[in-house]
Each structure stands twice: as structure tokens, then as C-alpha cells.
Amino acid sequence: MQKLIPDGVKLVAVSKFHTVESLREVYDVGQRVFGESRVQELMEKQKVMPSDVEWHFIGHLQPNKVKYIAPFVSLIHAVDTPKLLAEIDKQGRKHNRRIPCLLQLHVAVEESKFGFSLDEARDFMSSGIWRKWDHARLDGVMCMASNTDDRAQLHSEFACAHAFFAEARAKWFSDDSYFNICSWGMSHDFDIAVAEGSNMVRIGTSIFGLREY
Numbered sequence: 001m002q003k004l005i006p007d008g009v010k011l012v013a014v015s016k017f018h019t020v021e022s023l024r025e026v027y028d029v030g031q032r033v034f035g036e037s038r039v040q041e042l043m044e045k046q047k048v049m050p051s052d053v054e055w056h057f058i059g060h061l062q063p064n065k066v067k068y069i070a071p072f073v074s075l076i077h078a079v080d081t082p083k084l085l086a087e088i089d090k091q092g093r094k095h096n097r098r099i100p101c102l103l104q105l106h107v108a109v110e111e112s113k114f115g116f117s118l119d120e121a122r123d124f125m126s127s128g129i130w131r132k133w134d135h136a137r138l139d140g141v142m143c144m145a146s147n148t149d150d151r152a153q154l155h156s157e158f159a160c161a162h163a164f165f166a167e168a169r170a171k172w173f174s175d176d177s178y179f180n181i182c183s184w185g186m187s188h189d190f191d192i193a194v195a196e197g198s199n200m201v202r203i204g205t206s207i208f209g210l211r212e213y
């Protein structure tokens with residue numbers, strides 16, 4: 001899988017719903033970054049997998065569950081409300097960590113997807129309130145595109161996320177070495193995502209096969 005992905009693009013192996021044995025196989029061929037979307041499942045796997053795994057939380061996260069993953073999580077992809085970021089700050093402070101996070105943008109046409117609209121994201125960033133929450137560090141932007149085969153649509157949604165990333169980087173992080181992650185692209189659309197500036201792809205099905213829910 002890593003061979004299909006260009007240099008400079010980080011692969012998150014999305015292992016949700018797969019067994020520890022399957023994770024082990026992928027670990028054994030060199031993969032160290034794994035993504036999970038449920039807190040309980042992540043905690044169970046983290047306990048038994050080797051300690052050099054970098055765990056990413058990629059799903060919708062309820063603020064009251066941040067405390068369980070705060071001690072060890074390497075990146076929280078889907079920060080979709082100011083409240084969640086404030087809680088991550090609070091838990092980061094407790095554990096004396098600065099927890100890396102991505103702002104989730106809502107760029108898809110589907111109503112059900114979480115995330116900040118572009119206007120909400122701009123308002124939130126302009127408010128500057130996040131600067132006080134210095135135990136949560138904004139490292140970039142994440143999005144999920146619409147569930148469609150319309151490649152033009154996918155290009156335009158990812159391009160929209162990238163434009164916001166570039167704007168935010170220039171406006172609010174021009175002096176910082178962080179804020180450089182663009183997390184978009186899954187099994188069926190990662191080639192388009194990479195063409196539209198992604199440098200972190202989250203791939204499950206193409207690595208582990210279909211999930212059994």
C-alpha cells in the first residue's frame with residue numbers, strides 16, 4: 001500500500017473493526033500509524049499492541065471521552081466543535097502534553113457529516129480563542145468528501161479544504177513550524193485527495209479488506 005502512495009504522504013492504516021491479529025500482520029510489515037474511530041476499541045488495542053504504534057483517533061469524538069485517550073493519542077483528526085478543542089486542551093494540561101489536533105471541515109454535500117463549515121472555521125480561527133488552549137495544538141485540517149463516484153465533485157471538495165488550509169496557514173500560523181497536515185483521502189478517493197494537496201491519507205478497506213460491522 002505504501003508503494004502506491006507518493007513520498008511525503010503519510011499513511012494512516014484505518015484498523016477499526018479489525019482484529020488485533022490483523023493489525024499485527026500490518027505492523028509486522030512495517031506499518032506504525034494506525035487509525036481508530038471508537039474510543040473503547042482504541043483503548044483495547046492500544047493495551048496489547050507494541051508501544052511504538054502511533055495511534056490516531058479519526059472518528060467523531062465526544063468531549064466526555066477525550067480523557068480516555070489523552071494520555072497516549074498521537075493525533076485527533078476530527079475536531080468538529082470549539083467545545084471539543086477546549087476539552088482536549090483541558091485533558092492535555094492534566095497529562096502535561098500538547099495534543100496534536102486537526103480541524104475537521106465540512107466540505108461534503110451530505111448533511112450528516114460532522115465538521116466546521118468554511119464560515120464557521122473562519123469565524124472560529126479569527127476569534128483567536130484557540131490560542132489560549134495551548135495544550136491542544138492545531139496541526140492542520142481534515143475532511144471527508146462526499147460518498148460519490150463523481151470525480152469532479154471529489155476534486156472540488158478536496159480543493160476547497162486545501163484552499164482553507166492555505167488561507168489558515170498564511171493568516172494564523174505563518175510563524176509556526178506546525179500546522180502543516182492535510183488529512184484527506186480514503187480507499188476509494190485517495191488518488192484524487194493527493195492530487196488536491198493531501199499529505200495524510202486514511203486507508204482501511206484497501207489494506208484490511210471489508211469491515212464486518
Ligand SMILES: *Cc1c(COP(=O)(O)O)cnc(C)c1O
Nearest residue numbers: 014037058186187202203204205
Ligand atoms: C473508516 C474511515 C476511513 C477509512 O475508510 P476506507 O474506505 O475503509 O479506506 C477513513 N477516514 C475515516 C474518518 C473513517 O471513519
